[in-house]
Amino acid sequence: MIRAFSDTDMDRVLDVWLASSIEAHGFVEPGFWAARLDDMRNIYIPASETYVYESNGQVTGFFSLHEDTLAAIFVAPDCQGEGIGRRMMEKAKTLRARLSLEVYKENRRSVAFYRSCGFDEVEEKEDPHTGHRALVMVFGAVHAVNCHPRNLSARWASSAPVPTPSQRILTPARRRSAPRAAPTTDWVRRSPGAPWRRRSRSW
Numbered sequence: 345m346i347r348a349f350s351d352t353d354m355d356r357v358l359d360v361w362l363a364s365s366i367e368a369h370g371f372v373e374p375g376f377w378a379a380r381l382d383d384m385r386n387i388y389i390p391a392s393e394t395y396v397y398e399s400n401g402q403v404t405g406f407f408s409l410h411e412d413t414l415a416a417i418f419v420a421p422d423c424q425g426e427g428i429g430r431r432m433m434e435k436a437k438t439l440r441a442r443l444s445l446e447v448y449k450e451n452r453r454s455v456a457f458y459r460s461c462g463f464d465e466v467e468e469k470e471d472p473h474t475g476h477r478a479l480v481m482v483f484g485a486v487h488a489v490n491c492h493p494r495n496l497s498a499r500w501a502s503s504a505p506v507p508t509p510s511q512r513i514l515t516p517a518r519r520r521s522a523p524r525a526a527p528t529t530d531w532v533r534r535s536p537g538a539p540w541r542r543r544s545r546s547w
Contacts, residue, residue: 346435349394349406356403357396358384364418371450372474388415395435397428407432414445433461442484449477 349357358381365377392408392415405419405428414436419428436443447454449468458481467480 345399346395346397346432349389349396353396353403353406354385354389357389357394357406360403360406360420361416361418363421367421368451368454369448371448371476376474392416393439395432397432399423399428404428405432407436409436409439409443412440412442412444414443417445429457430461437483440484442482444480444482446471446478446480448474449479455479455481 361384362377362381366374369377389408392410394406394408394416396403397405397419404423405417407417408415417429417432417436419426419432443463445458445463447458448471449455461483463481463483465479465481469478469480470476471478
């Protein structure tokens with residue numbers, strides 16, 4: 345079952361995080377993750393909205409949300425492949441209308457998992473901590489032509505809905521050059537007994 349994190353879960357959650365991080369990131373030195381255990385315990389987990397997946401009294405996975413960011417989602421290495429990650433992702437989607445996350449590009453298994461869950465890549469950048477390339481991926485109403493990656497953080501912080509591709513915002517220059525909509529035809533008559541006539545108009 346999925347339930348809210350409690351303080352008594354901390355040690356087990358950190359065990360899952362460390363083991364999973366090392367297992368998934370063979371391209372990063374294990375010591376990098378071990379050196380961040382205290383930050384996870386004292387800063388990141390307390391600042392996040394965290395849920396754990398519990399099976400037979402044992403925590404086997406967890407995910408953390410910070411505002412609209414999926415800050416973490418991890419499954420114990422010996423429990424992967426059982427659908428736990430996907431069930432936690434579905435729970436996260438019920439808690440937020442839109443989600444963003446970052447994942448190392450070299451972590452191909454996780455990238456494929458996020459894609460299968462409906463996330464799309466919107467930006468690639470260098471992770472300042474390791475120097476490896478990272479992908480910013482999003483789920484939700486963010487596929488607008490005016491959502492350039494450099495504007496993503498500002499839009500993500502906004503509560504205003506993001507336009508879909510069919511709601512493209514036209515600048516004045518675009519308005520002048522934008523093609524007119526195809527005319528449609530109405531059948532009208534001037535009075536109840538009059539004959540029907542065609543009338544074309546553009547929306």
